[in-house]
Amino acid sequence: MLTHPTAEYHGRQLFLVEGTLSELQMAATKTELLNKLASRLRHHGANADPSLAARHQALAEETCLFEFDDHHTHIFAAQLDGLTLYGMFDNANQLADGDVLRAVVARSGDLHYVHSVIRSADDLMLLPYGVYAGxxxxxxxxxxxxxxxxxxxxxxxxxxxxxxxxxxxxxxxxxxxxxxxxxxxxxxxxxxxxxxxxxxxIMPGGELAQAIFTVYGFPLPHDFNAHQGIALFPGRSSPFYETNAQVALARHRTRFRLGA
Known part of the structure; x- marks a missing residue:
């Protein structure tokens, strides 16, 4: 059985989950996301899945999510490989139900906080704002x-x-x-x-990025710079720039003369 490396970051264990994304809910703010979940609860009434209410309660109590005053980002909640995930990325709105993902997560209460994802179809890699290099x-x-x-x-x-x-x-x-x-x-x-x-x-972001790259299994994670793989993706409504994981990894291997 293939095992993936884990990494420690601020007292939490980061590990990899893989699967197909489902039950994706997206919003611009945490409040809006909670309102969407509450609306689903009201719509289903007595027939609502008990896990939905538990997810709403856990997300309401979660303190990891925050909002930037001067930076637009997207907050989401979803299911992946049987786990309830939540997180926030600049281009999280490009994700959709049915996407096959690899996600670096850490347990946070009853939920799992997503630190990064790579979409298998096009190697789109999402990282936290300001986190890009070991x-x-x-x-x-x-x-x-x-x-x-x-x-x-x-x-x-x-x-x-x-x-x-x-x-x-x-x-x-x-x-x-x-x-x-x-x-x-x-x-x-x-x-x-x-x-x-x-x-x-001693700059913020390097430690988290290094932990993420370690979990993905990238060689020399302390030297990995995701900005090497910045590429243009078609997007749903308009093209956007984001990291292509395979391009970044290939350039990283070339730069440090690493084997395949």
């Missing part, structure tokens, strides 16, 4: 962004200095220009060195 991959990604910012700031200062000196009528010798450039570059390098310190490397 700890080492996140450090490298942040460093690249930091250095890009530093170089950009340095270039702006250089241009501003040249314009200012020219406007004041100062003659700029090659020696002066090189000296000032080196000084500015040294200041930027000092800022960059601070960015390589441990406080900068």
């Amino acid at each position: 700890e080492q991959a996140l450090v490298r990604s942040n460093r690249r962004a930091m250095w890009a910012l530093i170089v950009g700031v340095w270039a702006v200062f250089e241009v501003a200095l040249l314009v200012s000196m020219y406007a004041e009528g100062y003659a700029i010798s090659a020696t002066q220009f090189i000296a000032v450039s080196i000084m500015l570059l040294a200041m930027c390098a000092a800022l960059g060195r601070l960015g390589h310190g441990s406080p900068y490397q």
Whole structure:
């Protein structure tokens, strides 16, 4: 029997479930989702499945779901492999009953919270907002962004200095220009060195992403960056960009020279 790895995250065990999605309920907020479940309860009346009432009660008491003030996401509840799941992703509205999924979940009370899913049909991979890279991959990604910012700031200062000196009528010798450039570059390098310190490397998201990739069985999960697999999916009403798990995994294997 094939067993999948598990991972620990904030005291909870993350593990993999596979199956066909059913009884999917989707909403923009937790309140709306609860109202949908309550409406189903009222519609079925005395004939309602007892598990539906239990699901509504458990979801109402759940504290893992939260709403972003400035970021649109989708909250859902569903059944997968006999388990009641709930979660929230940017493009969760692209899921549908009948989808065959692999899901990384953690038990939360009487329910299971979904941390990530991969749809078998097209390898669509959904991850939490801001979670996309293992700890080492996140450090490298942040460093690249930091250095890009530093170089950009340095270039702006250089241009501003040249314009200012020219406007004041100062003659700029090659020696002066090189000296000032080196000084500015040294200041930027000092800022960059601070960015390589441990406080900068402790970024939220890396630990969770690494746990998710471990459960999926990806090699070198601490170095895995899901953004390598960003692809355009057709979508129900319009195309959207999201991670293609197979593309990301193939590029990850190529980068680190891993076998198939």
